[in-house]
Amino acid sequence: MEASSPPETPMEKPQYFGIDIDSTLFTHNEEAFEKNVNAFAKVRKMGYTPFLCTGRSRNSGLGVLGTSFAEKTGYQGYPGVYQNGAVVYDEHGNLIYSKPFSREFVKTLAEHLEAENLKDKCIFYTETASYSLAGIDEKLMEFTLDRKLPIPEVTPLDELIEKEYSIIKYYSFDVSHSGLREGVDYVQKITRSNWVYTLSPSGVTKALGVSKLLEHYGLSPNEYGFIGDGDNDTEAMHLSRGSFAVANAKELAKKCAKWVLTKTHDEGGFSEAMGLVYGV
DSSP: OOOBOOOSSOSOOOSEEEEOTBTTTBOSOHHHHHHHHHHHHHHHHTTOEEEEEOSSOHHHHHHHHOHHHHHHHOOOSOSEEEGGGTEEEOTTSOEEEEOOOOHHHHHHHHHHHHHTTOGGGEEEEOSSOEEESSOOOHHHHHHHHHTTOOOOEEOOHHHHTTSOOSEEEEOSSOGGGGTOOBTTTEEEEEOTTSSOEEEEETTOOHHHHHHHHHHHHTOOGGGEEEEEOSGGGHHHHHHOSEEEEOTTOOHHHHHHSSEEOSSOGGGTHHHHHHHHHHOO
């Protein structure tokens, strides 16, 4: 499906609206971000439920948005779909869905990292922390700091494989060389950086997380909208009958969204979408 430019009134007002953070809701442009925050707050005051739908954890997502976001919107990250759909909370903060990697998957990947001297090129994320087999290299550290992600705690293999991970980030090697199979053992997406990849447990996408959230409330995808920009947003876009891509989204996301906005995330594309859908 080829997305089109948004019409004046593109859709009925969905009760729930999923929102990607990086390069969608969040921008370093202070004026545009203020517009986005105000739009988010107004939609909530109207009685609708905008929610975060992100590759980040809840703590990481709220951290990059800043304390003023929660103060101005009244949103504390609940409900929310986190770590690309592997972790889902309801509006009360109850965990309603979680799917971590299997211990065998983590062991196979970690042993491959050790065997091939790749220990500094991979980070394992739980819901609340991150770990690596060695201190991450300079390039991956720059990525981590730039995106305000938690710096991983160096952990020996025997301890690392005992934890439950929802998402893994890596670069510079081919995971399939470990014997693990894409589409069978894991889901792989490339980040906005175009060089760091994420791994999710088999079958896990943002669309799965959203589906679990909607099922919890007895709702159908017809009562859900979505906005994003990246490869990890495509399934969630397909799930929604009213999905948006910001103007600077990756080409794949633009093809999967129903509408492409006229504004980039730095120009307040999120607030443009909220204006089109909710009239704020």
